[in-house]
Amino acid sequence: MTISKSDLLKKIDEFPFWYHKIELPNGIVTPGWAPINRDSYGIPADLKGKRVLDVGAWDGYWTFEALKRGAKEVVAIDDFSDYLGNLEESDRNAWGTFDLCREALGYSEEQCKRIEMSVYDVSQEALGRFDIVFCFGTLYHLRHPLLALDKLSSVCQEEIFVESAISDDFSPYRGGLGQGYSGGQMVMEFYPNNEYGNNHTNWWAPTLQCMAYMVNAxxxxxxxxxxxxxxxxxxxxxxxxVAGKK
Incomplete structure (x- = not known):
């Protein structure tokens, strides 16, 4: 059943917070702010026939983008542990925003499955294998980032795309913005409290060089x-x- 424009706008307004700006039918765009620059993620324009895993899906922007680019199936996972340092629990409505967008875009649950799970629980037994893995806005929230990459590697047979906060241009320990590790150092900073962005779920920020070698490892x-x-x-x-191929 197609949702009318007025009903869709009303349902969108019922959610107190949106992270992603997602284009929906009738010229509607959800009131999020991410991604800052879609094209910078380097995702292939043609994902025809691919099976994709979207880690840390939140509202589902990249899940739906993969389907728009021809993916045959996308599995979205999230554990809803990030509150951006300032959101109330009531601001995060689990899969509510995702489900609304999926319905509005007309995708089936078979095409577009979502599962509440930790990245550490990813396995072939649980999810099968994927051609492409997205890991966007997630790595720096993980207590064990290299373990997470190993888990994702175990289910990925072609390519992985990773996006993260990096410490090349910012370090709270070295003076803030413009005082990071700009010389290609192999460094990853640890934040035991809320040193990075006033968000206690920001645990690490690698340099770009370090993140690339983590994906390689x-x-x-x-x-x-x-x-x-x-x-x-x-x-x-x-x-x-960072993008890497098998």
Missing amino acids: AGFKDVEGWKLIDNPKELPHCRGF
Whole structure:
């Protein structure tokens, strides 16, 4: 059943917080702010026939984007542990926003399954194998990031795409913005409290160089990395990307 424009707008407004800005039918876009620059993620334009895993899916932007690009099936996982340092528990409505967008976009549960689970529980037995893995906005929230990459590698048979906060241009221990590790150092900073972005779920920020070698250590070859912005002027823009192939 198709949702009317007025009903869809009403349902969108019922959710107190949106992370992703997702294009829905009738010219509607959800009131989130991420991704900052979709094209910077480097995702292939053609994902025809691919099976994709979207880790840390939140509202589902990349899940639905993969389907728009031809993926035959996408599995979205999230454990809803990130509150951005300031959200109330009532601000996160589990899969509510995801389900609303999936319904509005007309995707079936078979095409677009979502599972509440930790990345540490990812396995072939639980999920099967995937051609492509997305791990966006997740790595720096993990207490055990290399273990997580190993888990994702175990179910990935082609390519992984990772996006994370990086410490190349920001370090709370070295003076803040513009005082990171800009020389290609193999460094990952640890944040035991809320040192990074005032968010206690931000545990680590690797340099881009370090993140690339972490992905390589997890079993991926032909690894390449790039920054969101060469010289970021604000903390949300201190982000990096790594892609690796099996």
